[in-house]
Amino acid sequence: MTGSTGEGGLWRKPSDAIWLAATALVFIGIDAGLFLASGPTTGALGPYAALVLMIGCDLALLLLIRFPNLVAGLLVAGSLAMLASDLFSPGLLLPAEKPTLMTVPTVTPVVLSQLACLVDRRRLLWIAGVLAVLATRPWDPAWNTTPFGLLSTALPVAISLYFEARRQLLRSLRDRAERAEREQHLLAERARAEERRRLAGEMHDVVTHRLSLMVLHAGALGVASGDAAVRCAAEDIRREGAHALDELRDLVGVLRDNAAAEPKPPALSPAGDVADLVAESAAVGITTELSATGDPSVLSPTVARTAYRVVQEALTNVRKHSPGSSVTVSLRYHPGGLDVCVSSTRSGRAPDPALAGSGSGAGLSGLRQRVELVGGVFEAGPLPGGGFRTGAILPAYVPTTEGAAR
Known part of the structure; x- marks a missing residue:
């Protein structure tokens, strides 16, 4: 797996723009619903700070194929900011009343599942490991933190790696069959x-x-x-x-x-x-x-x-x-x-x-x-x-x- 993507545009083909835009809209809707359910933030950044941060991470999906490392960096930076807000300045970037203690953007599973095809495996595991630590907070485990953190970080990566390995195996078998046919x-x-x-x-x-x-x-x-x-x-x-x-x-x-x-x-x-x-x-x-x-x-x-x-x-x-x-x-x-x-x-x-x-x-x-x-x-x-x-x-x-x- 390599980090090379299409040249000359944000997407390799028009269908990429469609599904990325549709996914971003879906997660913007989810984040808007969570914002309405949990209420505004009370910190110095204003009542919509959490919503702006989440929508910014959702819109970063549009850059995922062309700039996967940049999107991954934005995701990690956003998660660190959310964790720092929760630990040291409650209400700054996270609402005081929130449904879960997970401190990663809601779009994290989609980004990690696509990174499996866009970056090398070592880099993917490092990114997934950092986000898993930030999401599960192993120093303070809780029933509404650890399971959701693993489901949103480790599980998408494992599933993506499985399907990517399966695709590579099928491609290798197909190439081997074609090579044997050519040799024959x-x-x-x-x-x-x-x-x-x-x-x-x-x-x-x-x-x-x-x-x-x-x-x-x-x-x-x-x-x-x-x-x-x-x-x-x-x-x-x-x-x-x-x-x-x-x-x-x-x-x-x-x-x-x-x-x-x-x-x-x-x-x-x-x-x-x-x-x-x-x-x-x-x-x-x-x-x-x-x-x-x-x-x-x-x-x-x-x-x-x-x-x-x-x-x-x-x-x-x-x-x-x-x-x-x-x-x-x-x-x-x-x-x-x-x-x-x-x-x-x-x-x-x-x-x-x-x-x-x-x-x-x-x-x-x-x-x-x-x-x-x-x-x-x-x-x-x-x-x-x-x-x-x-x-x-x-x-x-x-x-x-x-x-x-x-």
């Missing part, structure tokens, strides 16, 4: 983003690879066949495959733009996969040799998958951009990990424009991210005598759940 939504969004990124990676690495093979096979069939119908069908297959690669590139771009995490591809067998890639490359007319030394079992599955993707992307790029070249795939397994190198010679002929332009442009950058994610080093660039080299230095093990289980 963020987790769902993150899961969807991870799935999009995984799909984008797999589509780029697998589907693009297969489609490029299909386009090359169709092109080779169109060149080698002497049947016009076969050549026409092969050209249709090649053209549709190139269109499919373009659409796949756009789809992969959409998936990558909406993703926020690295892919987590399914497990692949490290043994024999690279040999299959080499065989596929050789089947479409690209001379490809594989050189492998060392023990492949030293690699964790995550690192083996990364090596597979490096070779796959490098061979796909050779088929797209360097037809007629020869390729050497070198795998050197050692206790520290794996060195991968895919180097190609100068292109033997011009690349197919449809096939060369079908890429998404994110293959090498995606490979670099994948390699660095497992703690490796990625290199790619042209060779001095022509051709291109793609290589990676990979560790033997990455601390993942899958690797730990292995």
